[in-house]
Amino acid sequence: MARMSVADRRAALILAALRVIERDGVHGATTRAIVAEAGMPLASFHYAFLSRDELIRELIRTVVETEGQAASETLSEQAGIRTSIRDGLQAYFDLLVAEPNREQAMFELLHYSLRTEELHDLPKAQYSTYWKTAASVLEVGAKAARVQWKLPVAEVARLLVTFISGLTLAWLADRDAEAAARTMDFAADSLAVLAEPISDLADAKTNQSIER
Amino acid sequence: MARMSVADRRAALILAALRVIERDGVHGATTRAIVAEAGMPLASFHYAFLSRDELIRELIRTVVETEGQAASETLSEQAGIRTSIRDGLQAYFDLLVAEPNREQAMFELLHYSLRTEELHDLPKAQYSTYWKTAASVLEVGAKAARVQWKLPVAEVARLLVTFISGLTLAWLADRDAEAAARTMDFAADSLAVLAEPISDLADAKTNQSIER
DNA sequence: GTCTATAAGGAGATAGAC
DNA sequence: GTCTATCTCCTTATAGAC
Numbered sequence: 001m002a003r004m005s006v007a008d009r010r011a012a013l014i015l016a017a018l019r020v021i022e023r024d025g026v027h028g029a030t031t032r033a034i035v036a037e038a039g040m041p042l043a044s045f046h047y048a049f050l051s052r053d054e055l056i057r058e059l060i061r062t063v064v065e066t067e068g069q070a071a072s073e074t075l076s077e078q079a080g081i082r083t084s085i086r087d088g089l090q091a092y093f094d095l096l097v098a099e100p101n102r103e104q105a106m107f108e109l110l111h112y113s114l115r116t117e118e119l120h121d122l123p124k125a126q127y128s129t130y131w132k133t134a135a136s137v138l139e140v141g142a143k144a145a146r147v148q149w150k151l152p153v154a155e156v157a158r159l160l161v162t163f164i165s166g167l168t169l170a171w172l173a174d175r176d177a178e179a180a181a182r183t184m185d186f187a188a189d190s191l192a193v194l195a196e197p198i199s200d201l202a203d204a205k206t207n208q209s210i211e212r
Numbered sequence: 213m214a215r216m217s218v219a220d221r222r223a224a225l226i227l228a229a230l231r232v233i234e235r236d237g238v239h240g241a242t243t244r245a246i247v248a249e250a251g252m253p254l255a256s257f258h259y260a261f262l263s264r265d266e267l268i269r270e271l272i273r274t275v276v277e278t279e280g281q282a283a284s285e286t287l288s289e290q291a292g293i294r295t296s297i298r299d300g301l302q303a304y305f306d307l308l309v310a311e312p313n314r315e316q317a318m319f320e321l322l323h324y325s326l327r328t329e330e331l332h333d334l335p336k337a338q339y340s341t342y343w344k345t346a347a348s349v350l351e352v353g354a355k356a357a358r359v360q361w362k363l364p365v366a367e368v369a370r371l372l373v374t375f376i377s378g379l380t381l382a383w384l385a386d387r388d389a390e391a392a393a394r395t396m397d398f399a400a401d402s403l404a405v406l407a408e409p410i411s412d413l414a415d416a417k418t419n420q421s422i423e424r
Numbered sequence: 425g426t427c428t429a430t431a432a433g434g435a436g437a438t439a440g441a442c
Numbered sequence: 443g444t445c446t447a448t449c450t451c452c453t454t455a456t457a458g459a460c
Binding site for chain 2: 426428
């Protein structure tokens, strides 16, 4: 293998590992499978990483950081908040259907972290990224729809992520797109109730009280 | 080891395997760990099961069948449907907090099935049990609260399970009980909207339209 | 029927040749 | 710096003694 900086090797191995995990699951991501995917000899692995766990840790860190990128571009301008949420959910769902293995991999990595003492801080970091991304999408959507959230946007974001996680698991289990669509309809309805017109006259009109 | 019928051995090994999986994860459930937990010599394993995969398959089947048992006893009589749902969610959540490893194990088994060709029918079976259990609880709750569901109860059940899955994952990641409580409040609010008083005069009164 | 002992292979990690 | 060859341990599964 040609000369390569350690940093480049680490990056290449992480990408290769991610491909292997998507294809074969966390269980299949052995050091041998990873170096084969990266086209490197086995010894290069421990030249770049101290251990397999170190790579997994870096991998989750990378994935969690880069995952919150491509969101919020799907939001239709000029739409009501209910439609915006529904469209955003659909965009996510289309991505899930196109690449189910990726979402499966995210779940597996979460559970792997939960079972590995040294990685116990990662699940929270992973979900924090989800929540932050969701909050940012919800803020953009609210602004475009000229509404505001009655709850802190971070809480609405958590609810949105709850829907998405539950939706994803159910679809992975039964691959029923129509049932998923109904779940998304309900999620959009329920979340839209948490928004109100931006003028503050409006709150006298809302009659769906949210108990806290 | 004393005489034991093959059926008894299989049952004992499955229970031992479940304990190991809860403690150490699916990854830790090696044949050696399982027989050690069951107090059997290694050879007994393959005397009772053809392979490790056969045991895992039987284990998931058993778990999925027996899991829908202890529900619906928590429903408070004489309560409104919103309160009943909220209480039911709390009962589940208390169980989750008391034994997080059990729920973690259920997720891991789901993902294991998704990654194993021969087990591809199990995820759907697992969720079908969840849905069926949820539907049964929702029916009992509606009856007690003298309301009826505006949607087929199977669909409401799917939404409830969506909430529970999402809620569980988030709590496993960040162990924030207060945030979980807020999610449960929202879930109870949102699902209660799907019920209406049993008298059929009532539907003119509901003003939360559910788009389909 | 039961269990000890072992086969056969895959895993992470490394020594040492180039 | 790089990689081949190997070490050591752990896995599933089985052969064969009792």
